[in-house]
């Protein structure tokens with residue numbers, strides 16, 4: 001008795017979604033985190049652990065990026081789309097966390113838990 005899970009190795013091997021962990025067929029959606037931290041935070045704020053700049057691979061659905069961000073305690077800017085390049089902004093909260101934003105708006109960020 002047992003559940004047979006066929007193991008198929010092909011050119012897609014190794015392409016797994018960083019969000020849900022499932023294999024990605026077709027072209028993955030790649031997201032890189034800018035490694036330069038936006039210096040919008042006063043130095044007194046605790047800086048969270050450095051981010052892995054990626055690129056991280058996801059399914060095309062932006063929700064899978066949110067799963068990844070949520071699992072790491074990141075926040076996402078409400079005014080931002082999920083794009084191929086996101087910039088991290090240290091947030092003045094405890095525990096220290098990053099807000100991620102594409103930086104394509106001029107208003108103040110509106111960070112919400114991912």
Ligand SMILES: [Zn+2]
Nearest residue numbers: 017020059064
């Ligand atoms: Zn996924």
Ligand SMILES: [Zn+2]
Nearest residue numbers: 077101109110
């Ligand atoms: Zn923003």
